[in-house]
Amino acid sequence: MIEIKNLHKVYRSKNQTVHALKGIDLKIENGMYGLLGPNGAGKTTLMRILAGIINPTDAEIVINGINIRTEEGKRKMKAMLGYLPQELGLYPDLTAREFIDYLAILKGVDNKKNRQNRIEHILELVSLTDVADRKIKGYSGGMKRRVGIAQALVNDPKILIVDEPTAGLDPEERIKFRNLLVNLATDRIVLLSTHIVGDIGQTCQRLAVLVTGRLKYEGDPITLTNQAKGHVWSIESGDGTKPDHDLTVVSMQHMPNSTHYRVVGETVSQYPQAKIEEPSLEDAYMWLMKTQNR
Amino acid sequence: MFKKIKYNLQIFQKDLFLFPIAFMALFLLITALMNDNTQASIARSFLGFVLPLIASGLAAYAYLEDKALELKFTTNQKSTTFIAKRLSVILIVIILTAFIFQAGLKILNITVPIQVSWLYTQMSWLIPSLFAITLSGVISLLANSSNLSFSLMGGIWILQVVLRGWFANNSVLKYIFYFSATMNPGTQDAYLNQLTQTSLIVVCIILTIFLIKKQERYI
Numbered sequence: 001m002i003e004i005k006n007l008h009k010v011y012r013s014k015n016q017t018v019h020a021l022k023g024i025d026l027k028i029e030n031g032m033y034g035l036l037g038p039n040g041a042g043k044t045t046l047m048r049i050l051a052g053i054i055n056p057t058d059a060e061i062v063i064n065g066i067n068i069r070t071e072e073g074k075r076k077m078k079a080m081l082g083y084l085p086q087e088l089g090l091y092p093d094l095t096a097r098e099f100i101d102y103l104a105i106l107k108g109v110d111n112k113k114n115r116q117n118r119i120e121h122i123l124e125l126v127s128l129t130d131v132a133d134r135k136i137k138g139y140s141g142g143m144k145r146r147v148g149i150a151q152a153l154v155n156d157p158k159i160l161i162v163d164e165p166t167a168g169l170d171p172e173e174r175i176k177f178r179n180l181l182v183n184l185a186t187d188r189i190v191l192l193s194t195h196i197v198g199d200i201g202q203t204c205q206r207l208a209v210l211v212t213g214r215l216k217y218e219g220d221p222i223t224l225t226n227q228a229k230g231h232v233w234s235i236e237s238g239d240g241t242k243p244d245h246d247l248t249v250v251s252m253q254h255m256p257n258s259t260h261y262r263v264v265g266e267t268v269s270q271y272p273q274a275k276i277e278e279p280s281l282e283d284a285y286m287w288l289m290k291t292q293n294r
Numbered sequence: 295m296f297k298k299i300k301y302n303l304q305i306f307q308k309d310l311f312l313f314p315i316a317f318m319a320l321f322l323l324i325t326a327l328m329n330d331n332t333q334a335s336i337a338r339s340f341l342g343f344v345l346p347l348i349a350s351g352l353a354a355y356a357y358l359e360d361k362a363l364e365l366k367f368t369t370n371q372k373s374t375t376f377i378a379k380r381l382s383v384i385l386i387v388i389i390l391t392a393f394i395f396q397a398g399l400k401i402l403n404i405t406v407p408i409q410v411s412w413l414y415t416q417m418s419w420l421i422p423s424l425f426a427i428t429l430s431g432v433i434s435l436l437a438n439s440s441n442l443s444f445s446l447m448g449g450i451w452i453l454q455v456v457l458r459g460w461f462a463n464n465s466v467l468k469y470i471f472y473f474s475a476t477m478n479p480g481t482q483d484a485y486l487n488q489l490t491q492t493s494l495i496v497v498c499i500i501l502t503i504f505l506i507k508k509q510e511r512y513i
Contacts, residue, residue, distance in 0.1 A: 089361030
């Protein structure tokens with residue numbers, strides 16, 4: 001379990017001070033846990049703090065009973081961590097097998113036989129066995145992401161932190177990747193940060209929404225979705241006029257004779273033709289963003 | 295062990311090896327084409343003047359250009375190990391370049407008179423090169439920019455080449471002047487210069503260890 005209490009992170013430079021995280025409290029248990037939020041919300045900062053890359057300004061963070069604010073705690077935590085950063089840097093002249101082997105050595109998987117067995121297993125898991133001896137520079141974006149997840153898993157981590165893992169993947173690869181993460185989450189914590197609300201809805205038992213460094217929601221996706229009930233409508237516009245009156249357009253579709261809008265908002269009294277809709281997680285996220293802006 | 299060394303070599307860009315080889319080949323050619331009187335001077339210039347420049351250029355990109363830097367920060371690899379791995383590869387490349395160059399001179403039957411002793415000759419390029427490597431690394435971390443370090447170190451080198459007479463005679467700067475041992479072999483100033491540079495190498499390594507721990511600056 002990950003327990004975070006009163007987490008603050010302040011970035012200071014000569015010209016400005018940025019309060020990236022403002023008093024975050026979270027409890028994350030085994031399973032898939034989603035992190036949502038707009039750009040600059042503090043998701044990556046939070047993940048980097050949990051991965052031991054950056055230090056919080058103030059916080060109490062305990063992972064599986066280990067206080068990671070101490071050097072010894074950080075060392076123990078890193079030994080049970082798998083991390084896939086948003087911008088994954090790979091060495092183009094290494095093969096996937098070599099890259100994973102290299103990272104395994106750095107992670108302290110010293111026994112050669114264990115390491116080789118583990119690498120074979122992981123390569124199979126991410127469907128890279130057939131191309132494992134090809135240089136990474138010849139890989140597609142999806143294959144590179146799979147190399148990324150493979151290196152994260154090579155030490156059989158108890159905590160897996162993945163930042164925007166499906167960015168740039170085609171729909172089929174995205175689904176495969178999602179399913180892989182769900183399978184991995186059966187006996188470990190998988191912390192998934194993404195902009196793709198659907199990925200969280202399909203995979204996570206719980207999620208947190210961060211906005212400008214503050215926790216705006218923590219709970220299960222269904223409760224969040226229910227919060228938007230009665231605030232989601234579809235509006236058919238014959239002349240294509242975009243709905244306003246404090247409504248947020250979630251999606252729009254041009255039909256032959258009209259334009260179909262899906263909107264979230266407090267009221268649609270200006271639009272008698274509006275039909276109420278069942279909210280999706282994406283609608284609920286937009287509703288949350290809208291209400292927090294007030 | 296073999297694999298670790300292999301990976302540490304592979305993860306560097308190919309330019310790391312091509313850059314010094316190209317310079318070495320060029321200087322070997324120039325030395326071979328010169329007459330007997332200038333051959334020794336050209337050969338010494340490569341070792342004492344050009345090698346420190348190559349070394350600083352390579353070292354500027356040693357840390358921050360590691361593609362998997364963020365991943366490495368999530369492992370339990372010690373910062374001293376990380377620094378040692380990155381610097382040792384550059385140092386080995388510089389040492390190999392120097393020795394291959396000297397072997398090349400022998401093969402081409404070019405005799406360069408030894409300055410003071412064989413060891414002194416080797417120290418006259420090794421110490422300034424090591425100083426340039428460590429200083430370049432510190433600047434790149436301090437400025438959080440490989441390019442800035444590369445440019446600054448290049449500027450320092452050009453300044454020392456252009457104003458070498460002034461540097462060699464300045465009461466303070468002569469002790470940190472890269473080329474003192476090559477220009478004034480065997481003098482007390484040259485030995486003091488080597489001692490000062492060696493001390494500064496230690497200072498730079500300590501600074502690098504301190505700076506590399508500030509991980510969040512570099513990602």
